[in-house]
Structure formats: C-alpha cells, structure tokens
Amino acid sequence: MSTTFIEGSIAVAKTVAVSRPHVISAYPITPQTHIVEHLSELVANGELKSEFVNVESEHSAASVVLGSSATGARTYTATTSQGFLLMIEVLFNIAGMRLPVVMTCVNRAVSAPINIWNDQQDSMTARDSGWIQLYAEDNQEASDMHLQAFKIAENKDIMLPVMVCMDGFVLTHSFDPVELISQEQVDKFLPPFKPEYYLTPKNPLTFGTLVGPDGYMETRYFIEKTMHASLQVISDVAADFHNQFGRFQGGLIDTYKVEDASLVLVAMGSIIGTIKDIVDELRAKGQKVGVLKVRSYRPFPKDEIYKALNHVKEIAVLEKAVSLGYGGILVNEIKSVFYGKPKTPKINGFILGLGGRDITVDTIHQTIKETVKASSEEKFIGLNEALIGGK
Template sequence: MVKGRMLQGARAMAEMCALCRPKVISAYPITPQTLIVEELSQIVADGDLEAEFINVEGEHSAASVVLGAAAVGVRVFTCSSSQGLLLMSEVIFNIAGMRLPVVMICVNRSVSAPLNIWNDQQDSIIMRDSGWIQLYAENNQETCDLLLQAHKIAEDHRVMLPAMVCCDGYVLPHAYEIVDLPSQAEVDAFLPSYDPIYKLDIDNPTTMGAFADPEKYMETRYMIQETMKKSLSVIEEVARDFGSSFGRSSYGLFEKYRVDDASTVVVALGSMAGTIKDVVDELRDQGEKVGILRLICYRPFPKEALYEALSAAENIVIMEKDISLGGSGAVATDMRAVFYGREACPRISGFILGLGGRDITVDDIKTTISKAQHQVADADFVGLKEDLELEGING
C-alpha cells in the first residue's frame, strides 16, 4: 500500500514548511507561488503553527523581513517566483553575504517581458551567483523532502548559507500527488532547533552588516566560495541522514538513472526528468545505452562528483529551461567547464526547452538525444513553432 495522502503540491509544501517550525514567515503573492502562501497563512490562522506571518508590500520587503528575523536567531521561511524573486534579488545576495541561513522555495516561472506566468527555470538560474545553495526537485514529495533537508544544511555551522528549494511552477505546486509527510516528532528528531552562531542580542551587542573596504571584501567572497565547496559533503551527509531517518531515498547532489553503462547521458533539472526517464526506458528497450543524470544540487555545482559520474559517457546532452541570452544555457556552460582540460572528453551539447511553459514532449526529447549523438549543439532551441515572426530571424 502506498503511504501518504493525496495532496495538492502547494498544500504539501505548506504543511512541510510548518513541520519545520519557522518562527517568522513573510511572503508576497505571485502566481504560481500564491497557493503556498495561502495555505501557510491558514495553518498559522488555525493556530497549528506558532509563527508570525507578515504580509508585506512587496518581495523586496518579504526577503528583508526574514533577513531581520534570522538575524535575531530564529528559523524563517519565504517563497517567491519569477518577477518576485528578481525584485528580491538585492536582498537575496545580501542574505548570503550576511551568512544568514534563510530557507525559501522558488516556484520556478519565466521572466517577463513578454509577461508569461508559466514554468521555466530562468528565475532561480539568474540567482546562481548569489551565494545561495540551490536544490531542484523533480516532484512534490522531493520538494517537501528537500525543504526539510535545506533547513538542516543551511543551519549547519559548517555551512551557514541560505538555501533555495526550486520546484517547477504549475507542474508541481498545482498538481495533486500522493505525498508522504513525516510526523512532527520525526521532523523534530531530524531537525534540531536553530542554533545561531551570531545573533542580535541586547546582552551581547554585535554589529552585523558592517561595510568592508578593498582590504576586506575579497576575503568574504573567498570564504563563501570555500564554504560552498565544503557544503557539498554536508548536503550528501544530510541526504544520507534523511534516508536512514525516513526510509525514503534522497539522492543528495544528483540522481543517476540508468547512467552507469550509458554512452549517452541526459542532464536535466526538475520535473522534466520524469518524462526523460520514460524516454530513457523506451530507448533502452530498443537497445540504446541512454541514461539521465538529474541534477538536484546546482549550487554548489558538484564538479568532481559530476566528472566521476559522467567521465565514461560519450555524449552528454544538457536539456535546460533557461538561457543566458547572447551566451548559452547556464547548466551547459557549467558542465563544459567540468570536463575542459581533463582526461575524459565527452561530446557536450546544450539544448533549450520548455521556456515559458512550452510543453516538453517525448518526441522533443528523442529528437534532441538523436541530434546530440551526431553533432555538438550549443543553446539549440527545441520545440519552436513555425511562427510568422520567426521568418525574419531565420530568413
């Protein structure tokens, strides 16, 4: 029998958030994140979570409210999406620089213009340089599992960095799936209460957010960079703890699906991995040695682990829902850097799919894999419509 309850993703995420016992929650509505905020405010209104729920006048303030609360030494939560995350971005960088272990969910959505409220991963990918740990979930169960782990990772004294759990807008929070949420006692045993290293305290006054001149600033970046590298093992350690505590596997940095003997490996983040796994199974049935490596931890980027996992592959096919306009897909760029100058030298191709909620079909994935087996592609758009407007571009 399947364990768990049939829940809308947003409800499951809100319940998981509450189980982590944040003391201060602040958020601002933005589709498709809004459902999570509504569910959370109801949980607080019903007295099921003892927390201050602060309705702010914009996302910049939502992030600032949780920054302030985290500085007092309490666990906090916020969530946003798309334009909201971009409006937050100044505070997002600030939170990381101040080493406050804020945890948030980013419900992934495209970035305007043109206005489009549907899913891609451009919003959180833009934040990759901010100093936040970024974890990408495939389904609602994993979003909840990663949310719990994110608090533990972020608050670990070896880390003390904020963490963002990313889930694909509409595809996940609006979908009903069976989700197995742990009990409060199980969560409390896994996630101890937050023990800050520094906090605002009238009995022990500290100055937080001091300014740093050229003699001091660069070291702060170096420390975050080094901490990011070291946090890779903490992320794996927490994933192992999670597995032994809850009897459900959590993959840590990435999930390998039929990768070990594969000559062609797709690399992707988030929910599209579900469809890709089906395609992998179908191609395997036809005798093709294909697999998928689903990247969960995008920041820190697990360079060595990826090299180990993929060095036997002939073709690496990156499928991603983001584009650094004028450049390449962000994940493809990072992946090429893993192999440059190393002994293993697979063919690495980058494809852009599913922007602004465009469906990613089984045929799209098959065509992409086939193309990458014959040529190196860079930022190839997959699934474009034959619009009149494109005639001038392609003409």
C-alpha cells in the first residue's frame, strides 16, 4: 500500500481498475467525472484488461452492464445527476434480475433548474430500486468502498447491485492523500466473480421473464429479505477489510463520540468530516455532542442506529435531499427508528447544501442551536434571505 496525493475520482478509478472489472460502460451526461475517463485511459494504455464500451446514453450504459453481468462478467459503471435519472428504469431492472453490478453515483443536484453542483437528490430518488446504497465520507473511504461493494454484491447469498455514493466535487474533484491498494492485495480480498446462473448455451436459461400476479410479489419479498441479510454481509465485509488493510470507516454506520453524547448529529457523506471538527470544538468547551454516519442507507440499519442513539436526548439530522411535499427523507427514517420504543429523543431535521450551497461551520452550528432551542421540527437551513423575500 502506498499513500498518494490524488484526486478523489482518480483514486476511485484506480481502485475499480484493480477490482478487475471485465466490462465498463459509461456515457458523459452533464457532466461525467474523471472516474470513467481515467478508466478508459488505463484500458487504452493496456494497463487494464477490460472492455470499455462508450455508449450513446446513460440508459444504454446501464443496459450494457446489465447484459454483461447476466453473461457472467464483473461490471462497473459511473454516473451522476441527470444521467442517474435516465438510468433509473434500468436500475430497477438490474436489481430485479439480481445482477451484482457495481456503480458509482457521484452525488449532484437534479434539474430544473440545471445545476451541476453537489447534493444527494439524485441517488435518493432510487432508494427503493433494490440497490444497496453506501455513502462515503471521504476519498479514502470512497475508494475502499468500491472494493467492498464488489464483494458484497457478488456474495452468493446477496446477488444485488451496489451503488457507492460520493459527493460530487467535494470528494470527486478534491485532492487528498489516499492509500491505494495493490493488485496483489486486492486479489487476496476479492475472489474472481463466478456466478451460479448466467447466459450460456451450455445451460440455456431464460432471464427477465414475465411474472404475473401469482409470482411478482415474491420477487419483491426475496429482495427485501436479501436486503435484511445484507446488513450482516456489509458489516462482515467491512470487518474483513479492516483485518486485511487495517482501515475501518464503519460497517453499516459509524459513530464519533456518541457514547456519552446528549446531542448527536446524523448525516451521510462528506459533511461528516466537517461535523467531526465541530464536535471536537464543542467537546473542548464541554458540550456532549457526537456524530453518527449512516454508511449503509439501503439496507437501512434501524437496529444499529437505535443501539447507538437510544441514550441520546436530542438528534439533528442534516441532509442534502428533500422529498418535495413531505420534507426531509433521512430525518423521517431516523424518527421511525424510535417508533414504539420506550423513549423518543427530540429529532430535528435540516435540509441544507442543495445544489452545491456551501455548508459552513456556521451552518452546522446553527443546526445545533436550533435543535437545542426548538421543539421537534424540520426546516431548510442556509437559505439566501434576499432570494426568498426576507423572513
């Protein structure tokens, strides 16, 4: 292992490359990242023996990896924002056919208005698609998570696609020191992909059949059941990774100074790093504050979250997505964790950072202040008062 000062996208590309994908397919919808550009470069230089398919749309990028995965190949694609939305029809299809595709969703805002900057509205729209969704805090984790993703997806008891979500620009375009993993080490961690069922004349199988009311519901039941089973697999793979590489960024969740905290901030993705700094600052002043990172959003680790937070008095959920007409998404899932439990903490939700709006130290301080003073409520934070006509 060697530490390199490297752009997030390139670190991910290098990790995907040593995962030995047979087929990579991508399309540069507004805009692509350096991930697939670097992968195509590696293929062009003969450093990576993969079929790189330049397609005419994100829909076809997902369809190509679908076809390849069904043929028995390890496959990868990456997208973001509008491209992700165009892919969604195929994403449901990939999960429904139980194909262990791995993809990166570089989290960015969705149109209209067109905006290429970071938030997490894109991947949140596909939370019900049957894909396992993992959210990375920093570039080291984003990079490592891809290796774990292949291992989770291809587990014969799981066979579900895995999406690694990483914040656009904040991670993908930032340079950080990242420990890259060598081919030799990866080969010890990630066995070759050997699916039980795939397209071959040696054993002609029918994929993608018509299933009527007599059988459709069971397909969803099995995916739901497998999602629950994957909770253990995600934890185990993170533990395996820890054993082999000495790094642990959390399994289903990760916590920081939560054990004795009375107020905990809950979030996903790169914002976690900023929150940790604030937690340190407030702890130095004697405030009992902590942070919980939701690493696996689907499957949603209810039990782990409850276990970690059941002693807490106040929770602030910070999220870069919104269910228009309802409000915060993650906040309501955190609330549901406490439903029917003996004690329910005060839970406040904050929607922030949409379309790349800066999340500053002050923004996060504000959420803490609001949580302490207000009763349970949800609100947008960091709005430009001049644009909304004052308070």
